Amino acid sequence: MADERLDAQKSFFGEIYLSVEQETRGRGKHLLIQSINKESELELTLPPFLENLDVDGILILSHLSTAYTNAVIATGIPTVLIDHHHPAIHIDCILTNNRFSAYEAVQHLFELGHRNIGFMGNISFSPSYYERLDGFQLALRDLGLDVNPDWIVTDALEQSEYMMQTMKAIRTQPTAWFCVNDGLGFLANSTLHQLGFQVPDDVSVCSFDNGQLSRLATPTTTTMAVDLNLFGRKAVEQFFWRMEHKVEPFMELLLPTKLIARESTAAPRS
Secondary structure, eight states: OEEOOOSTHHHHHHHHHHHHHHHHHHTTOOOOOOEEOHHHHHHTOOOHHHHTTOSSOEEEESOOOHHHHHHHHTTOOOEEEESOOOTTOOSEEEEEOHHHHHHHHHHHHHHHTOOOEEEEOBTTTOHHHHHHHHHHHHHHHHTTOOOOGGGEEOBOOSOHHHHHHHHHHOSSOOSEEEESSHHHHHHHHHHHHHTTOOTTTTOEEEEEEOOHHHHHSSSOOEEEEEOHHHHHHHHHHHHHHHHHOTTSOOOEEEEOEEEEOOTTOOOOOO
16 A cells, blocks of 8 residues: 655655565565555545455555554554554554664765764654654764754755755855755755755765665765665565464564765865
8 A cells, every 4th residue: 555645755665566566476465556545544544455354464655644554454454564653553664774874874974074964854754754863963963063953954845946945045054965865865956056056065965765866866966775675575574474473562674774975975175
């Protein structure tokens, strides 16, 4: 199951779906995909195959609301949640190690010589982004760096107009930005160019996911790579394990990332 979104996460979740489909087929099972629109989500309307208990299990891919996710769980069908979690949701979850990955991104910038580092994300969109802010702040603390509130953007939208207004309002740019996904990294990169800054000579940009936008950007974007095939494999493995161990405690599995250093990060000018 997935929700209907039009932002940069579409390809991210699409790749995970393909991995899930391949892994499921390899185990002799048929995968049924069902998109959930906003109206169904708000009204807690479940697809007929869930109401009729016609499936062996459920994989929830993406950020359905907590209320809707719990309505799915209430069917009693074994369920695994992919790339999302919440304290009020009690099922198995397959997640990125967001805190430690953001920490590593900041450490990379620090090792290049950056001491003025900004954060760009929307922490209300997902606990994952809040955790990346947490990892960002933990890294600043451990590295002895100050937090400048002007450089902490926690309501960022993946929109060109928003990014331009936000960047213009910042009187003095940090020497580097950490962005919680490649969409924001791409927009930050292009907006800085429009404002007359050179990336990475004036400002470095590091993002997250290693999606297509990080490879299409000019310059290409340094990013924390998420292994989407591993996401799919581990989700299906956990799902089949859960079907055989229905009374075992629920678990969260944190998957590692890998830093991909590209052209958008370099040592700051003296």
